[in-house]
Amino acid sequence: MSIDLSQFHAVFFEESFEGLDVMENALLELQPENPDSELINSIFRSAHSIKGGSGTFGFISISEFTHILETLLDKIREGEEQLDVDSVELFLQSVDCMRTMLEALQAETEPDTTRADQLAIMFQSILTGASAAEAKGLDVPATGASPVIQESVLPGSDSIPDSLAGFHIEFTPEADMLKGGNDPVRMMRELATLGELTSTPDTGALPTLRDMQPDVVYLNWCMDLHGDMPLEDVQEVFEWVEGECDLSISRLGGSADSAPEVMPSNVAEAVDHAPDGTSTAATKTKADEQESAKPIPDAPKTASPAKPAPAPAARAGKAESSSIRVGIDKVDSLINLVGELVITQSMLGQMGGSGEVITDDHIGNLREGLVQLEQNTRELQDSVMRIRMLPISFAFNRFPRMVRDLSLQLGKKVRLELRGEQTELDKTVMEKINDPLVHLVRNAMDHGIESPNVRADQGKDETGTIVLNAFHQGGNIIIEMIDDGGGIDADKLVAKARANGIVGDNEQLNQEQKLDLLFAPGLSTVEQVSDLSGRGVGMDVVRRNIQELNGSVDIDTELGKGTTFRIRLPLTLAILDGQLVTVAGQTYIFPLMSISESLQIDEKLVNNVAGGGDVYNLRDEYIPILSLDSIFGLRTEPLSYDQSLLVVVEAEGMKVSVVVDDLMAQQQVVIKSLEDNYTRVPGVSGATILGDGTVAMILDVAGLIGLAGNQKTMAAGEIAGSAA
Amino acid sequence: MTKILAVDDSASMRQMVVFTLQSAGYEVVEASDGLLALDAAKSGHFDLVLTDVNMPNMDGIALVRELRQLEAYKYTPILMLTTETAGDRKMAGRSAGATGWVVKPFNPDKLLATIKKVIG
Known part of the structure; x- marks a missing residue:
C-alpha cells in the first residue's frame, strides 16, 4: 500500500513548533540548581515526539539532531548528568536552531545544518566528558541492533551470506508467555511465511485435561525451516519473546557437531560455518509468492477526522499560517446552532406555505419566528467569530524568552508576568499585534526598567517587573503592557519635540498631548540609540500598526514609578463598529474608532486657504475640510455648509474633517473585501451590505487624506495644506 | 471488523497511524494519552492496542500495565511504538505486559506488516 506521507506534514510542523514552544517555556522555567523532574520530562517528551515524527516523515536532519539532544536529556532525566546554566543555554539555542530548520523544511527548502552541527559537537563534548564510551554511540543514532544479538560472536556470520538450506529451531516457551499476548502459533505462522516449516511438538509436559490451565503453555517445539532466508529474519520472529523462552537456532545441513552458542540471556543461537552459494532458489520464490499473495484489503481511503489536541498550553504557530486549529466544542456549538436555524427556517417555511387567509395569529407567529431567526443569526455569527479566536497566550508566550535574553544582554533584572493569557482574540489581529507588542516590551526593557543599582538607590526592588495583561472590555480586547521602571518624562519629550520642530515654540500642550508626542515620527528621547530600540522602527510605527x-x-x-501602555483592539477584523453617514443619497461608513467628534458647521469658522481648500477652525486648531462630493465625484453642487454636518476624523496622527449630509445610525457592519470582489478603490477600505440590501462603502480615512492630496505631516496647530 | 485502539500524543503520528490502519480496512479508535486510552479501552473492546511510549498524563508502559489488569485485555495483543535507542524501555514495556513493538521511524507498510503478525 502506498500512502502519501506528505499529507501529514502540516500537522507535524504545527505540533513540532508547539513542542519547541513547550521546550522553550519549560527551559525558561527550569531552575538548574533544583530542576523540576516534571519539567525535564516535558522537555524530553517534546524532543522525543519531534524526533519520532521527523524520522517517520523523512526529515533526517531534524531527527539526527534531536537524537543527540534527547540523549543528553535522557541522562539528565535519569540523573546521570547534571543540568547547569550553560546546558540550559545550549538547549535554548538548540530550540532556536530546530525552529529555523523546521521553518526551512516547512517552506520546502533544504535546511542549513551548520548551526545544528556546531551544537551537536557541543552536546557531544558534554556527553563525552561524562562517558567517552557512551558518547561514541552518538555517531550512529539508529542502528536497530538488538543489544542481545551480537553477530560478531557468531563465526563467519557477518562475512558469509545466509543463503543456506535453512534452520533448525528448538523453541521452549515459558509457561506464561500467553499473558503478554504472544502466541507461539503466531510465531510458527510467521516462520511459515519465510520458508517451508515442519514442526514437531513435544507434548511431554502436557498435564491431564483436568489439570490443564487454558492460559499456560505446556508444549515445546522442534522445527525445521527449509529455505533461503537470512538469520535476522528468523531471529526477528522471536524478537518479542527474548527472555521468555529457551531458543536455539542452528543451520540445517551444517556439521552435526556444531554446538549451539548460548547467549547471556537464556536465548541461544548458533550458526554453522557453511560455504556460500548454496541458495535454494525454489523455496525463495515460494516465500516471495506468499508475500505477494497476502490479501490487501481495498478499503476506502478516507482521512481520519483531525482531532484537536486538548487545549494546548503554549503555542505560537507560524505567523500567517493558513490553517487554524479549532476546539471541538466550538465546532459542536456551531453545528448545534445550525440545527436550530434549520428548525426556525422550517417553521417559517410552514407559515409561508399555508395558503390560508392571513390572520392576526399568523402575523403574530411570523413575528415570533423572525425574532427567533434574528437570535439564531446573532448566535451563529458569534459562534463563527469564535472559530477564528485564539487565546492571547499564543502571542504572549514568546516574551519569557525575549525578556530573559534581553535582561542578560542589558544587565538588568526583569521579571515578566503574564495575565489573562486565556483571553481570546481574532487570529489575524493577534498576528498583527505581535510586532507592536515586541516593540513595546523591548522599549520597556531598554528605556523603562532601570539598571539594578539605580533601582536599589531609589529604594526599588532590584528586579523590575513587566506585566502583560489582556482582558475583554465591551467588544474590545485590552492589552496592557505595564512596567515599574522610571516612567516617561513628558517635559523632556516636549523639549525634544521643540528642538526637532515638531512642536511650535509657543505652543502649550496638556499632559495627554505631551505624551502623544511619543508616537510622533522622528522622536527618540534617548540620547544614545541603543541596539534594541531606536532602530528606525519607532513608536510611530507601533501606533500606525495598531490603528x-x-x-x-x-x-x-508616572515619573519614577513606571508606565502603562494600554492597547485597545477590536476582537475581530471581520466586523466593524461603524458610523453610517449619507452624502448625495449614498450611505458611507466611518470606522467609529476614527471619529473624534461630529459637529454642526459654524460658517464663520470656515476659512478658505489660498490654493483652493477650506479649513475649519476647531477650538483654534485648523483642520482641513474634505468633501466626499469632490473626492468621489458625486455632485457638482454640494449642499451648503449650513445644511451639512462635519465629522472630524483622525488617522496616522492627522486630523481632517469630512462634510456629510447627515449622520445615521451607529452599527456593527460585516466587512466585505472590495479587492476580493471587485478591485481596490482608493479611499475605500471595504464594503458592507446593509439591512435593506444596499451596499455601503466603508471609508478608509488615511486613504481619504491621501486622496485629498494632503499628505504633508501635520503637527498640532499647524495649518495644513489645502484639500485638492 | 478488527478494531484497533491507537494511542499517541503526537497528532501527526496519530493521523498517520489511523489513516494507514483505516486504509487497510481496520476500524480505529484514537486516544491522545494513556488515560484517555484506558477510558476508551474500558468502554469498548479492541482486538489490538497500539501505543506510543512517551506520553503525558499516563505513559505507554503504565497503560500496558493497567490494561493487563483488566480481564478483557489479559491476552489482547498490545504493541508499543518505540524508538530504536530505547532498548531499556522495550524491556520495561515487555515486563509491563506488552506483546511487542514497532520500531520508530516506521512507514505504513512496516506498521501493517507488524500488525498482521499479531492479528493474523
Whole structure:
C-alpha cells in the first residue's frame, strides 16, 4: 500500500513548533540548581515526539539532531548528568536552531545544518566528558541492533551470506508467555511465511485435561525451516519473546557437531560455518509468492477526522499560517446552532406555505419566528467569530524568552508576568499585534526598567517587573503592557519635540498631548540609540500598526514609578463598529474608532486657504475640510455648509474633517473585501451590505487624506495644506 | 471488523497511524494519552492496542500495565511504538505486559506488516 506521507506534514510542523514552544517555556522555567523532574520530562517528551515524527516523515536532519539532544536529556532525566546554566543555554539555542530548520523544511527548502552541527559537537563534548564510551554511540543514532544479538560472536556470520538450506529451531516457551499476548502459533505462522516449516511438538509436559490451565503453555517445539532466508529474519520472529523462552537456532545441513552458542540471556543461537552459494532458489520464490499473495484489503481511503489536541498550553504557530486549529466544542456549538436555524427556517417555511387567509395569529407567529431567526443569526455569527479566536497566550508566550535574553544582554533584572493569557482574540489581529507588542516590551526593557543599582538607590526592588495583561472590555480586547521602571518624562519629550520642530515654540500642550508626542515620527528621547530600540522602527510605527487594526493606544506614566501602555483592539477584523453617514443619497461608513467628534458647521469658522481648500477652525486648531462630493465625484453642487454636518476624523496622527449630509445610525457592519470582489478603490477600505440590501462603502480615512492630496505631516496647530 | 485502539500524543503520528490502519480496512479508535486510552479501552473492546511510549498524563508502559489488569485485555495483543535507542524501555514495556513493538521511524507498510503478525 502506498500512502502519501506528505499529507501529514502540516500537522507535524504545527505540533513540532508547539513542542519547541513547550521546550522553550519549560527551559525558561527550569531552575538548574533544583530542576523540576516534571519539567525535564516535558522537555524530553517534546524532543522525543519531534524526533519520532521527523524520522517517520523523512526529515533526517531534524531527527539526527534531536537524537543527540534527547540523549543528553535522557541522562539528565535519569540523573546521570547534571543540568547547569550553560546546558540550559545550549538547549535554548538548540530550540532556536530546530525552529529555523523546521521553518526551512516547512517552506520546502533544504535546511542549513551548520548551526545544528556546531551544537551537536557541543552536546557531544558534554556527553563525552561524562562517558567517552557512551558518547561514541552518538555517531550512529539508529542502528536497530538488538543489544542481545551480537553477530560478531557468531563465526563467519557477518562475512558469509545466509543463503543456506535453512534452520533448525528448538523453541521452549515459558509457561506464561500467553499473558503478554504472544502466541507461539503466531510465531510458527510467521516462520511459515519465510520458508517451508515442519514442526514437531513435544507434548511431554502436557498435564491431564483436568489439570490443564487454558492460559499456560505446556508444549515445546522442534522445527525445521527449509529455505533461503537470512538469520535476522528468523531471529526477528522471536524478537518479542527474548527472555521468555529457551531458543536455539542452528543451520540445517551444517556439521552435526556444531554446538549451539548460548547467549547471556537464556536465548541461544548458533550458526554453522557453511560455504556460500548454496541458495535454494525454489523455496525463495515460494516465500516471495506468499508475500505477494497476502490479501490487501481495498478499503476506502478516507482521512481520519483531525482531532484537536486538548487545549494546548503554549503555542505560537507560524505567523500567517493558513490553517487554524479549532476546539471541538466550538465546532459542536456551531453545528448545534445550525440545527436550530434549520428548525426556525422550517417553521417559517410552514407559515409561508399555508395558503390560508392571513390572520392576526399568523402575523403574530411570523413575528415570533423572525425574532427567533434574528437570535439564531446573532448566535451563529458569534459562534463563527469564535472559530477564528485564539487565546492571547499564543502571542504572549514568546516574551519569557525575549525578556530573559534581553535582561542578560542589558544587565538588568526583569521579571515578566503574564495575565489573562486565556483571553481570546481574532487570529489575524493577534498576528498583527505581535510586532507592536515586541516593540513595546523591548522599549520597556531598554528605556523603562532601570539598571539594578539605580533601582536599589531609589529604594526599588532590584528586579523590575513587566506585566502583560489582556482582558475583554465591551467588544474590545485590552492589552496592557505595564512596567515599574522610571516612567516617561513628558517635559523632556516636549523639549525634544521643540528642538526637532515638531512642536511650535509657543505652543502649550496638556499632559495627554505631551505624551502623544511619543508616537510622533522622528522622536527618540534617548540620547544614545541603543541596539534594541531606536532602530528606525519607532513608536510611530507601533501606533500606525495598531490603528490599521482599528485600535488605539493610550499611555499612563508616572515619573519614577513606571508606565502603562494600554492597547485597545477590536476582537475581530471581520466586523466593524461603524458610523453610517449619507452624502448625495449614498450611505458611507466611518470606522467609529476614527471619529473624534461630529459637529454642526459654524460658517464663520470656515476659512478658505489660498490654493483652493477650506479649513475649519476647531477650538483654534485648523483642520482641513474634505468633501466626499469632490473626492468621489458625486455632485457638482454640494449642499451648503449650513445644511451639512462635519465629522472630524483622525488617522496616522492627522486630523481632517469630512462634510456629510447627515449622520445615521451607529452599527456593527460585516466587512466585505472590495479587492476580493471587485478591485481596490482608493479611499475605500471595504464594503458592507446593509439591512435593506444596499451596499455601503466603508471609508478608509488615511486613504481619504491621501486622496485629498494632503499628505504633508501635520503637527498640532499647524495649518495644513489645502484639500485638492 | 478488527478494531484497533491507537494511542499517541503526537497528532501527526496519530493521523498517520489511523489513516494507514483505516486504509487497510481496520476500524480505529484514537486516544491522545494513556488515560484517555484506558477510558476508551474500558468502554469498548479492541482486538489490538497500539501505543506510543512517551506520553503525558499516563505513559505507554503504565497503560500496558493497567490494561493487563483488566480481564478483557489479559491476552489482547498490545504493541508499543518505540524508538530504536530505547532498548531499556522495550524491556520495561515487555515486563509491563506488552506483546511487542514497532520500531520508530516506521512507514505504513512496516506498521501493517507488524500488525498482521499479531492479528493474523
